[in-house]
Amino acid sequence: MSRMNGQAVPATAVDTSCDVLVAGGGNAALCAAITARRKGASVIVVEGATKFYRGGNTRHTRNLRCAHDEGNEILTGPYSEEEFWDDLMRVTGGQTDEELARFTIAESKELWDWMTDTGVRFQQPLGGTLNLGRTNAFFLGGGRAMLNALYAEAERIGVDIRYESPVTELEIDNGFFTSATVGGPAGPYRIDARALVTATGGFEANIEWLKEYWGDKADNFLIRGTENNRGSILRLLLDKGVEPVGDPTQCHAVAIDARSPKFDGGIVTRLDCVVFGIVMNNACKRFYDEGEDIWPKRYAIWGRLVADQPDQIAYIVFDHKAMGMFMPSVYPAIEAPSLRELAGKLDLDPEAFERTVTDYNAAVREGTFNSQELDDCHTEGLSPPKSHWARRIDTAPYYAYPVRPGITFTYLGTRVNREAKILMQGGRPSANIYAAGEIMAGNVLGKGYLAGIGMTIGAVFGRVAGKEAARHAGN
Amino acid sequence: MQGTELQQEAERQITICNACRYCEGICAVFPALQMQRSFAAGDINYLANLCHNCGACYHDCQFSPPHEFAVNLPKTLAEVRNDSYAQYAWPQALAPLFARNGLKIAVLTALSVTAFFIGLIVLNAPGELFRAHLAPEGFYALMPHNTMAALFGAVFLFSLVAMGMGLRAFWADANAVNTVASSSPSIWQAIRDAGSLRYLDGGGAGCFNEDDQPRDNRRLYHHLTFYGFLLCFAATSVGTIYHYGFGRIAPYPWWDLPQMLGTVGGIGLAIGTGGLLAARRKRLPDLVDQRATGMDVAFILMLFLTAVTGLALHILGGTAAMGVLLAIHLGVVFSLFLTMPYGKFVHGFYRFAALCRHAMSRRHGLNPAPPDRPVPAAARISGG
Numbered sequence: 084m085s086r087m088n089g090q091a092v093p094a095t096a097v098d099t100s101c102d103v104l105v106a107g108g109g110n111a112a113l114c115a116a117i118t119a120r121r122k123g124a125s126v127i128v129v130e131g132a133t134k135f136y137r138g139g140n141t142r143h144t145r146n147l148r149c150a151h152d153e154g155n156e157i158l159t160g161p162y163s164e165e166e167f168w169d170d171l172m173r174v175t176g177g178q179t180d181e182e183l184a185r186f187t188i189a190e191s192k193e194l195w196d197w198m199t200d201t202g203v204r205f206q207q208p209l210g211g212t213l214n215l216g217r218t219n220a221f222f223l224g225g226g227r228a229m230l231n232a233l234y235a236e237a238e239r240i241g242v243d244i245r246y247e248s249p250v251t252e253l254e255i256d257n258g259f260f261t262s263a264t265v266g267g268p269a270g271p272y273r274i275d276a277r278a279l280v281t282a283t284g285g286f287e288a289n290i291e292w293l294k295e296y297w298g299d300k301a302d303n304f305l306i307r308g309t310e311n312n313r314g315s316i317l318r319l320l321l322d323k324g325v326e327p328v329g330d331p332t333q334c335h336a337v338a339i340d341a342r343s344p345k346f347d348g349g350i351v352t353r354l355d356c357v358v359f360g361i362v363m364n365n366a367c368k369r370f371y372d373e374g375e376d377i378w379p380k381r382y383a384i385w386g387r388l389v390a391d392q393p394d395q396i397a398y399i400v401f402d403h404k405a406m407g408m409f410m411p412s413v414y415p416a417i418e419a420p421s422l423r424e425l426a427g428k429l430d431l432d433p434e435a436f437e438r439t440v441t442d443y444n445a446a447v448r449e450g451t452f453n454s455q456e457l458d459d460c461h462t463e464g465l466s467p468p469k470s471h472w473a474r475r476i477d478t479a480p481y482y483a484y485p486v487r488p489g490i491t492f493t494y495l496g497t498r499v500n501r502e503a504k505i506l507m508q509g510g511r512p513s514a515n516i517y518a519a520g521e522i523m524a525g526n527v528l529g530k531g532y533l534a535g536i537g538m539t540i541g542a543v544f545g546r547v548a549g550k551e552a553a554r555h556a557g558n
Numbered sequence: 559m560q561g562t563e564l565q566q567e568a569e570r571q572i573t574i575c576n577a578c579r580y581c582e583g584i585c586a587v588f589p590a591l592q593m594q595r596s597f598a599a600g601d602i603n604y605l606a607n608l609c610h611n612c613g614a615c616y617h618d619c620q621f622s623p624p625h626e627f628a629v630n631l632p633k634t635l636a637e638v639r640n641d642s643y644a645q646y647a648w649p650q651a652l653a654p655l656f657a658r659n660g661l662k663i664a665v666l667t668a669l670s671v672t673a674f675f676i677g678l679i680v681l682n683a684p685g686e687l688f689r690a691h692l693a694p695e696g697f698y699a700l701m702p703h704n705t706m707a708a709l710f711g712a713v714f715l716f717s718l719v720a721m722g723m724g725l726r727a728f729w730a731d732a733n734a735v736n737t738v739a740s741s742s743p744s745i746w747q748a749i750r751d752a753g754s755l756r757y758l759d760g761g762g763a764g765c766f767n768e769d770d771q772p773r774d775n776r777r778l779y780h781h782l783t784f785y786g787f788l789l790c791f792a793a794t795s796v797g798t799i800y801h802y803g804f805g806r807i808a809p810y811p812w813w814d815l816p817q818m819l820g821t822v823g824g825i826g827l828a829i830g831t832g833g834l835l836a837a838r839r840k841r842l843p844d845l846v847d848q849r850a851t852g853m854d855v856a857f858i859l860m861l862f863l864t865a866v867t868g869l870a871l872h873i874l875g876g877t878a879a880m881g882v883l884l885a886i887h888l889g890v891v892f893s894l895f896l897t898m899p900y901g902k903f904v905h906g907f908y909r910f911a912a913l914c915r916h917a918m919s920r921r922h923g924l925n926p927a928p929p930d931r932p933v934p935a936a937a938r939i940s941g942g
Contacts, residue, residue, distance in 0.1 A: 135624055142620040145580050204763055206583030223761050224618030225580025231617060231770065232763075344626055351577035351621070407595055412577045413627070 111520025114545025178529025286314020329525025336386025339489030360401030782830025789823025
């Protein structure tokens with residue numbers, strides 16, 4: 084009897100072999116494992132995490148973006164390949180491999196049926212996400228529920244799933260994979276396989292690696308997802324001559340509650356209230372236009388903005404008028420009856436704090452406040468300005484949320500071709516190594532983010548990798 | 559955890575759910591909690607009674623233990639729910655009955671009442687207890703019908719009043735802070751939602767019981783139990799109407815309404831409660847109120863015994879065992895009626911009221927509860 088939240092018994096430390104070895108345990112890994120098994124291959128999945136934490140960042144996802152010609156009982160209308168392509172171009176500014184991107188979009192049309200047939204259930208768009216109801220299919224119960232369905236199907240058809248089994252070494256000779264060493268409580272032992280699918284995510288949880296690009300700032304980063312995305316497989320592959328893709332210095336970073344856990348705080352730590360207040364650093368200085376554009380278009384720049392502030396911390400400050408106008412989050416706002424007392428609670432200089440708010444209040448030109456459009460409430464003669472939704476912060480009680488950069492994912496990955504085969508430096512495809520998911524998402528998403536596209540890339544390339552790996556193993 | 563501490567823990571978890579919303583499509587609890595920002599004790603009791611304990615959100619939750627956020631809504635709401643029964647009990651002096659040893663109380667009551675009946679029969683009709691009673695009036699030679707009707711009627715009436723008072727307290731508490739923006743009740747919607755156990759299916763995937771697979775059959779067993787109980791109740795009611803309205807005295811032939819209803823209902827009740835008891839034994843401990851007092855087991859067991867002794871009476875009514883069987887059956891039913899307002903039976907009333915309030919608030923919305931105001935749609939749009 085399997086107990087979801089309990090610890091699974093680790094596999095015994097006996098050298099073994101199979102047709103297709105899948106490293107990783109998220110959406111891409113399971114799509115690959117299920118597809119390969121359905122093609123008749125023997126498949127072992129080695130997941131570094133415990134059973135509860137299986138699936139890495141897939142646990143924190145909630146939807147999948149897929150092109151479709153018609154709406155259905157959940158998706159509210161058609162979403163053409165061309166529109167999907169336009170959306171992708173908009174967010175990446177053209178930093179994408181057009182062939183792979185168009186392939187991903189075309190293949191995304193099959194995902195609804197494939198997921199549904201595999202046991203995944205969808206639901207109406209969640210409260211506050213109606214803007215995604217046409218383009219994105221939301222998992223009933225979220226990403227962990229979706230993973231549970233994939234794992235149940237994988238187990239049913241005979242995929243050998245091993246938890247707490249991180250890959251520590253790969254035998255790769257001139258682009259040809261022969262075996263992997265598995266560590267963890269049961270290791271070390273060896274698994275020989277005819278093909279390897281790597282679906283082990285990015286390296287955003289590896290603070291030391293982040294520090295190579297960010298310096299000591301990275302010590303103050305919070306990681307929104309799994310602690311297990313340390314990029315160890317990515318590092319092994321790059322060290323063995325695999326061609327990288329994506330800017331290694333870049334990551335998707337949003338501003339999240341500074342009180343969040345170091346890892347795995349997930350969706351509930353996000354704060355959507357920047358547009359309703361002002362944001363200052365720990366010297367009580369504002370540093371960016373809080374009302375530049377509607378929040379969904381700007382939320383992803385605030386992680387980087389906060390990362391550039393002293394000690395990588397900032398404070399969203401607002402008053403009673405704004406309370407309740409944004410999505411609730413996990414921690415209560417810090418509250419005080421006066422600005423000076425609020426500054427005291429935040430450990431900031433009360434005079435500087437009050438002066439920043441007073442200067443802002445003096446610059447506010449209130450018009451007709453409307454949170455649903457770019458309204459005419461703005462500041463004059465203030466630098467930086469607040470272009471919209473500017474209202475005086477003058478009604479007690481006063482509130483603040485401390486925020487830090489919250490890292491969602493990294494862009495560096497392995498270059499692949501349409502068969503999901505990784506390319507060696509010089510562009511030659513590996514004979515039998517495939518990649519799917521966040522580890523290769525940078526091929527398609529070179530910059531920015533489009534809600535639900537991580538799952539699209541993972542599912543499309545997971546299925547392709549599984550099919551191609553099984554075919555290779557069968558030859 | 560108890561009382562205020564438990565309420566605070568529930569509020570902590572509900573706040574996380576309100577920020578996440580991934581489970582919105584699973585059941586009524588999540589859309590209901592999303593209509594509010596702050597949660598008074600009455601709100602939490604309402605949400606707890608809206609929860610059907612299907613377990614889906616526990617297995618779907620990325621924040622359930624061992625995650626440090628430790629969200630386990632089914633278990634926490636089960637604890638709140640069990641406490642709420644005692645909190646709303648009437649008269650309050652009897653509330654401690656919920657708290658301890660529900661099973662012992664029920665069994666003890668049944669035993670004592672059985673003894674009481676046997677004693678009564680022996681006194682009333684010495685020597686009759688073990689004699690076969692094949693004549694139509696045999697039944698009531700042992701226990702005069704008027705005595706029986708008066709005794710059971712009084713207990714039943716008391717139970718109804720007690721449960722009505724509890725329901726009133728629950729409703730007042732649920733609406734103490736956050737009120738529905740209309741007083742027109744949504745009874746029909748609640749009847750459909752309760753009658754179909756709409757929210758005992760994990761949003762479509764199914765319920766969870768002993769493990770992480772949605773293959774639980776509690777919904778089926780509950781249907782058999784509930785509708786079986788209704789049929790048995792109908793059988794008794796029809797019999798009473800026959801007796802007083804038409805002068806038709808029991809026993810009735812097998813094809814007559816009281817017999818047919820009672821037989822079918824009794825079989826359903828026996829299978830349903832048996833299934834529920836078995837499911838209860840296998841249930842994943844993570845989802846169970848570990849302070850368990852035996853209250854739910856006692857209730858299911860009493861229903862099971864009602865069905866089994868009733869069926870036995872049907873089959874063996876013409877034999878020498880009839881006297882003892884009748885005493886046991888009446889003892890069990892008497893105990894069931896007596897303990898109704900102080901046991902798991904009340905869950906049906908509070909669940910129904912919660913479903914009714916939920917349907918009302920979905921249709922009409924909630925009145926704004928100061929200091930929080932309703933959230934404009936666009937402001938709630940979040941990224942990613």
